Amino acid sequence: GENVGLHLPTLSVQEGDNSIINCAYSNSASDYFIWYKQESGKGPQFIIDIRSNMDKRQGQRVTVLLNKTVKHLSLQIAATQPGDSAVYFCAERGTGRRALTFGSGTRLQVQP
Amino acid sequence: GAVVSQHPSRVICKSGTSVKIECRSLDFQATTMFWYRQFPKQSLMLMATSNEGSKATYEQGVEKDKFLINHASLTLSTLTVTSAHPEDSSFYICSASRSGEISGNTIYFGEGSWLTVV
Numbered sequence: 001g002e003n004v005g006l007h008l009p010t011l012s013v014q015e016g017d018n019s020i021i022n023c024a025y026s027n028s029a030s031d032y033f034i035w036y037k038q039e040s041g042k043g044p045q046f047i048i049d050i051r052s053n054m055d056k057r058q059g060q061r062v063t064v065l066l067n068k069t070v071k072h073l074s075l076q077i078a079a080t081q082p083g084d085s086a087v088y089f090c091a092e093r094g095t096g097r098r099a100l101t102f103g104s105g106t107r108l109q110v111q112p
Numbered sequence: 113g114a115v116v117s118q119h120p121s122r123v124i125c126k127s128g129t130s131v132k133i134e135c136r137s138l139d140f141q142a143t144t145m146f147w148y149r150q151f152p153k154q155s156l157m158l159m160a161t162s163n164e165g166s167k168a169t170y171e172q173g174v175e176k177d178k179f180l181i182n183h184a185s186l187t188l189s190t191l192t193v194t195s196a197h198p199e200d201s202s203f204y205i206c207s208a209s210r211s212g213e214i215s216g217n218t219i220y221f222g223e224g225s226w227l228t229v230v
Contacts, residue, residue: 046217
């Protein structure tokens with residue numbers, strides 16, 4: 001089936017630096033993307049989303065960029081804090097589907 | 113805000129027995145719920161889509177007779193792992209949609225249920 005994957009399994013950054021987490025997807029029919037944060041032993045927590053008719057969306061300290069040409073999604077976290085340490089997943093929804101397909105995840109480690 | 117609750121949060125069962133996990137939407141009605149399985153250090157894998165009042169839709173490779181899903185009310189879906197084996201040990205997560213549109217603001221995840229089969 002279609003796959004949503006990530007380039008970097010682990011990302012280590014210093015507190016205060018900006019973080020960029022990447023995601024590649026292969027389903028060209030996906031029309032909606034979400035970034036989730038998952039802390040150990042907990043369910044995913046919504047961060048930010050973007051629809052396929054957009055290429056950028058900003059939230060509080062986070063920005064999601066979508067490049068449909070190369071099927072690439074990224075999450076930028078500004079001024080990364082220790083509380084940002086977690087595993088981050090991108091998820092996509094294929095056109096006509098109701099369920100989300102999750103990527104393989106990136107662990108973000110923030111060094112104080 | 114909307115909350116999805118799972119119970120139990122942790123369960124240990126003996127090999128060959130069955131175990132039931134509940135997923136409840138606490139302050140909204142969910143016509144659709146989703147069940148995911150997550151092995152350690154891996155991603156969430158969709159198992160099935162649970163539809164209130166009808167049969168669940170299972171993903172390819174998921175045995176419907178082993179993972180029984182019942183969505184008998186608009187606030188409760190249950191996942192029963194039958195004849196559990198150690199390889200079924202995993203983190204099971206449900207999510208619920210509070211509206212017909214699936215979006216980050218309308219999908220809520222439970223806190224997950226750790227299943228250990230010994």
